[in-house]
Amino acid sequence: MFKDLFQKKKKYATVPSVRDNHNRPKREIPEGIMNKCPKCGNIQYFKELEKNLKVCSECDHHMRLNAFERISMTLDDGRFFEYDSEMTSADPLNFPGYVEKLKQQHEKSGLHEAVITGEGTIGGFPVVMAVMSADFFTGSMGSVVGEKVTRAIEMAIQKQYPLIIFSTSGGARMQESILSLMQMAKTSAALGKLHESGGLYISVITDPTFGGITASFTMLGDIILAEPGAVVGFAGRRVIEQTIRQKLPDEFQTAEFNLKHGQIDMVVHRKDMKQTLAKLIDLHTVKGEVTHAE
Amino acid sequence: MQNELPYEQPLSELRQKIDELKRFGSEKGIDFSEEIARLEERYKKLEQEIYTNISPSQKMHLARHHQRPTTLDFISHIFTDFVELHGDRLFGDDLAIVGGIARLNGVPVTVIGHQRGKDTKDNIARFFGSPHPEGFRKALRLMYQADKFNRPIITLIDTKGAYPGNTAEQRGQAEAIARNLRDMAMLKVPIICVVIGEGGSGGALALGVGNRVLMLENAIYSVISPNGAASILWKDASKADQAAEAMKITAKDLLEMSVIEDIIPEPQGGAHKDVEATSLLLKEALTKHLNELLKMTPDELREDRYNKFRQIGQFQE
Numbered sequence: 213m214f215k216d217l218f219q220k221k222k223k224y225a226t227v228p229s230v231r232d233n234h235n236r237p238k239r240e241i242p243e244g245i246m247n248k249c250p251k252c253g254n255i256q257y258f259k260e261l262e263k264n265l266k267v268c269s270e271c272d273h274h275m276r277l278n279a280f281e282r283i284s285m286t287l288d289d290g291r292f293f294e295y296d297s298e299m300t301s302a303d304p305l306n307f308p309g310y311v312e313k314l315k316q317q318h319e320k321s322g323l324h325e326a327v328i329t330g331e332g333t334i335g336g337f338p339v340v341m342a343v344m345s346a347d348f349f350t351g352s353m354g355s356v357v358g359e360k361v362t363r364a365i366e367m368a369i370q371k372q373y374p375l376i377i378f379s380t381s382g383g384a385r386m387q388e389s390i391l392s393l394m395q396m397a398k399t400s401a402a403l404g405k406l407h408e409s410g411g412l413y414i415s416v417i418t419d420p421t422f423g424g425i426t427a428s429f430t431m432l433g434d435i436i437l438a439e440p441g442a443v444v445g446f447a448g449r450r451v452i453e454q455t456i457r458q459k460l461p462d463e464f465q466t467a468e469f470n471l472k473h474g475q476i477d478m479v480v481h482r483k484d485m486k487q488t489l490a491k492l493i494d495l496h497t498v499k500g501e502v503t504h505a506e
Numbered sequence: 507m508q509n510e511l512p513y514e515q516p517l518s519e520l521r522q523k524i525d526e527l528k529r530f531g532s533e534k535g536i537d538f539s540e541e542i543a544r545l546e547e548r549y550k551k552l553e554q555e556i557y558t559n560i561s562p563s564q565k566m567h568l569a570r571h572h573q574r575p576t577t578l579d580f581i582s583h584i585f586t587d588f589v590e591l592h593g594d595r596l597f598g599d600d601l602a603i604v605g606g607i608a609r610l611n612g613v614p615v616t617v618i619g620h621q622r623g624k625d626t627k628d629n630i631a632r633f634f635g636s637p638h639p640e641g642f643r644k645a646l647r648l649m650y651q652a653d654k655f656n657r658p659i660i661t662l663i664d665t666k667g668a669y670p671g672n673t674a675e676q677r678g679q680a681e682a683i684a685r686n687l688r689d690m691a692m693l694k695v696p697i698i699c700v701v702i703g704e705g706g707s708g709g710a711l712a713l714g715v716g717n718r719v720l721m722l723e724n725a726i727y728s729v730i731s732p733n734g735a736a737s738i739l740w741k742d743a744s745k746a747d748q749a750a751e752a753m754k755i756t757a758k759d760l761l762e763m764s765v766i767e768d769i770i771p772e773p774q775g776g777a778h779k780d781v782e783a784t785s786l787l788l789k790e791a792l793t794k795h796l797n798e799l800l801k802m803t804p805d806e807l808r809e810d811r812y813n814k815f816r817q818i819g820q821f822q823e
């Protein structure tokens with residue numbers, strides 16, 4: 213829908229990809245024909261809701277998306293060349309119940325892990341993109357998420373493409389304990405290299421984003437965007453309320469709250485997200501080439 | 507005994523018995539020396555049994571022992587000429603982290619660490635060693651200062667985690683931690699990090715991106731406190747001991763997973779039994795690793811640090 217705005221198409225280099233997303237069977241919507249808004253209770257046709265990018269027509273509530281939906285909404289024609297699609301978690305700690313839980317999460321979501329990485333174009337500009345999915349293990353980061361995100365960052369450095377990461381996460385994957393914690397350092401160190409290479413990194417916060425993800429790559433964007441109402445923070449509301457023995461206001465940790473406190477750059481409505489990303493990338497181009505600061 | 511840990515109880519019971527026997531003998535003028543010698547022998551054996559088989563959950567209690575030496579204790583025992591520096595130049599001075607310049611074997615270094623309080627009043631001032639963003643930002647400021655003057659950086663890690671408070675969130679707790687992780691990775695001086703007590707989550711890692719990461723023998727290091735893990739996994743915080751076992755939090759576990767490079771032994775019964783001796787062992791380890799790192803060029807140091815963290819993680823593909 214935005215492609216007419218971008219006449220100057222970039223040449224699009226495709227990489228040998230493990231799997232073209234077009235070959236993936238289209239996911240069926242399990243919820244049925246009607247959907248009830250979790251915020252205002254408005255009942256709407258699922259088809260209408262989808263057309264509205266899963267934003268409630270009554271109250272503007274941005275419903276949670278899985279990685280597939282996010283990719284098809286963001287990249288030109290939904291075309292996406294996925295990296296490392298077959299990477300799956302090991303059970304390095306022999307943690308009780310972890311293997312079974314991974315299997316369950318795969319069956320539930322159709323995903324192999326909590327992040328999908330790859331490349332495509334936005335408004336004609338090639339980008340490396342990582343999209344987290346809260347429907348797999350609450351989007352928690354273990355070794356696989358850390359490794360895939362790090363490889364995506366390294367690819368962005370190598371190809372000199374802008375990097376876009378959509379975050380959503382409950383935090384670190386407890387079942388991989390210290391290895392999960394170290395993924396924060398690994399991804400952040402890779403972003404240090406990207407930063408030094410002059411590459412552009414736009415971080416997009418979606419609901420909800422917490423813990424080790426926030427305290428590593430999410431908050432390291434050159435530009436940080438968030439969807440309206442997205443809740444983002446380091447510690448969870450309940451833990452903070454227990455610590456300070458006070459009830460926190462409703463708007464605590466929302467995108468709007470974080471904007472007010474200087475923690476993010478912009479709150480961007482879902483219908484404007486793609487256009488905003490394209491414009492920001494365009495503002496980093498000189499004569500059609502994406503600039504890399506020296 | 508107030509400072510005794512639960513698993514040490516059999517020892518103190520036996521000690522009590524020996525003392526009673528001695529007293530009874532001298533009061534009544536009876537010679538129990540043979541009996542006492544036998545019990546002393548048993549005590550020694552029991553002591554060895556108990557202290558060489560400390561379980562992960564026992565280590566968790568040991569790492570949190572209120573008499574366990576803190577960052578400032580180690581600084582005064584290991585370094586000379588310590589000058590503490592304050593503030594993040596942005597908001598305030600967070601006493602949950604201390605830092606400054608000192609000499610190690612005569613060589614100027616920057617030393618930074620989490621600081622638990624010595625008593626309730628001190629603990630309140632220091633937020634029990636759980637930093638706000640200004641603590642992490644003070645640490646980073648001192649690290650940049652070290653980088654500028656080509657001073658090696660030594661960090662001592664001892665925290666339950668970053669402070670979970672509303673003002674901490676407002677001022678960018680997550681951003682402060684993230685920036686430390688990214689920028690520590692880019693510094694061109696040697697960095698040695700030592701977990702001296704509890705290494706809890708992102709608040710610990712924010713001082714933990716080093717060329718060498720070491721742990722004291724009874725220190726623990728994990729992504730979430732065992733109490734927190736238990737309450738999330740089993741909806742029961744009292745199962746912390748069980749979580750401690752499952753989460754592989756000990757120095758030995760982390761060495762096996764190549765997350766740390768070295769384990770620093772502690773005196774029998776733990777660091778708090780002999781702070782002097784522990785400090786000597788820590789100083790020895792710091793000296794050894796620093797001497798190795800000082801042979802590397804600035805670029806090599808950065809690459810070495812990057813590669814150390816780059817290879818951590820296990821997966822299938």
Ligand SMILES: [Zn+2]
Nearest residue numbers: 249252268271
């Ligand atoms: Zn609604």
